[in-house]
Amino acid sequence: xxxxxxxxxxxxxxxxxxxxxxxxxxxxxxxxxxxxxxxxxxxxxxxxxxxxxxxxxxxxxxxxxxxxxxxxxxxxxxxxxxxxxxxxxxxxxxxxxxxxxxxxxxxxxxxxxxxxxxxxxxxxxxxxxxxxxxxxxxxxxxxxxxxxxxxxxxxxxxxxxxxxxxxxxxxxxxxxxxxxxxxxxxxxxxxxxxxxxxxxxxxxxxxxxxxxxxxxxxxxxxxxxxxxxxxxxxxxxxxxxxxxxxxxxxxxxxxxxxxxxxxxxxxxxxxxxxxxxxxxxxxxxxxxxxxxxxxxxxxxxxxxxxxxxxxxxxxxxxxxxxxxxxxxxxxxxxxxxxxxxxxxxxxxxxxxxxxxxxxxxxxxxxxxxxxxxxxxxxxxxxxxxxxxxxxxxxxxxxxxxxxxxxx
Numbered sequence: 001x002x003x004x005x006x007x008x009x010x011x012x013x014x015x016x017x018x019x020x021x022x023x024x025x026x027x028x029x030x031x032x033x034x035x036x037x038x039x040x041x042x043x044x045x046x047x048x049x050x051x052x053x054x055x056x057x058x059x060x061x062x063x064x065x066x067x068x069x070x071x072x073x074x075x076x077x078x079x080x081x082x083x084x085x086x087x088x089x090x091x092x093x094x095x096x097x098x099x100x101x102x103x104x105x106x107x108x109x110x111x112x113x114x115x116x117x118x119x120x121x122x123x124x125x126x127x128x129x130x131x132x133x134x135x136x137x138x139x140x141x142x143x144x145x146x147x148x149x150x151x152x153x154x155x156x157x158x159x160x161x162x163x164x165x166x167x168x169x170x171x172x173x174x175x176x177x178x179x180x181x182x183x184x185x186x187x188x189x190x191x192x193x194x195x196x197x198x199x200x201x202x203x204x205x206x207x208x209x210x211x212x213x214x215x216x217x218x219x220x221x222x223x224x225x226x227x228x229x230x231x232x233x234x235x236x237x238x239x240x241x242x243x244x245x246x247x248x249x250x251x252x253x254x255x256x257x258x259x260x261x262x263x264x265x266x267x268x269x270x271x272x273x274x275x276x277x278x279x280x281x282x283x284x285x286x287x288x289x290x291x292x293x294x295x296x297x298x299x300x301x302x303x304x305x306x307x308x309x310x311x312x313x314x315x316x317x318x319x320x321x322x323x324x325x326x327x328x329x330x331x332x333x334x335x336x337x338x339x340x341x342x343x344x345x346x347x348x349x350x351x352x353x354x355x356x357x358x359x360x361x362x363x364x365x366x367x368x369x370x371x372x373x374x375x376x377x378x379x380x381x382x383x384x385x386x387x388x389x390x391x392x393x394x395x396x397x398x399x400x401x402x403x404x405x406x407x
């Protein structure tokens with residue numbers, strides 16, 4: 001073979017090697033594409049479905065919950081999601097109307113095929129959702145509902161509210177404990193409750209606690225939900241009871257507090273389950289509230305979010321920890337995990353009892369005192385809303401009787 005032939009042979013071998021290299025590269029690309037497809041399939045979102053009151057009478061509170069859980073979703077996805085998959089929300093506005101809830105959860109489960117459910121928010125909305133969830137064997141964490149599972153006893157229901165194992169009694173227990181510790185003790189009680197599931201559960205408990213305290217019930221009626229209307233009416237008629245207030249959820253919304261201003265003085269609230277105080281400084285809660293309050297103005301929600309944002313966020317923390325703890329989406333496994341483990345959340349350590357209620361209650365009794373004007377800053381801490389019960393969270397003393405606090 002001559003020099004030219006040898007040179008040509010080298011060129012041929014070089015071309016062959018380059019061809020083989022390109023072929024190998026193509027094979028690698030095909031293999032990489034196949035691996036990429038597997039990864040895409042593995043990273044298909046985990047869909048969490050729920051209804052939320054974004055319009056209607058419950059919207060001021062439902063919007064707070066939504067902002068908080070969106071913060072959780074963003075944070076968990078930034079960390080890689082759940083089970084290595086991103087989290088996606090599928091939700092619809094129930095308009096604060098219980099009649100809308102069954103259709104929403106039917107769509108979520110049968111059409112949207114969500115992997116997990118939470119909610120709904122509020123007692124009135126949760127109650128009609130449970131039968132649908134039971135039919136589909138789905139676990140859920142109801143948000144801020146009182147004693148919803150006391151009739152169903154559904155083992156896959158969990159409650160994100162600090163009412164404890166006796167929720168009907170919890171929201172008036174402290175009220176009567178404080179009242180009966182005063183001198184002179186009250187002897188009679190009037191019970192007025194909104195015509196709604198949440199209020200019915202609360203007034204049922206109030207009757208039982210009143211009788212246990214030896215008080216005579218002299219008035220017992222229901223009314224259309226209207227916290228602001230009730231407070232204004234007491235002022236207009238000159239009501240002068242020894243102690244006045246109760247589980248009035250309107251007190252939890254900062255805009256309502258701003259509307260009422262000094263009319264709140266002397267009023268007792270048993271609806272609060274979170275306060276911005278050192279005794280409630282749980283891991284992560286200050287960061288959450290900081291993020292929430294930074295978004296509040298642009299999203300048109302309560303500027304402080306103290307009672308709703310932490311509990312909405314905590315509900316997703318519980319669900320996320322149960323999913324990671326069971327390493328899957330099996331509803332039976334998630335429910336079993338919920339009943340056998342405690343959870344670290346922004347509202348503290350939570351454990352759930354048989355009906356999904358917290359094993360330990362943490363309902364506060366507070367009194368509005370010395371409110372001047374209608375500015376926001378006086379509601380940023382608890383100096384104008386003094387915790388008077390239980391002892392471990394107490395920040396001040398009750399002004400008694402009610403008329404003394406109105407001066």
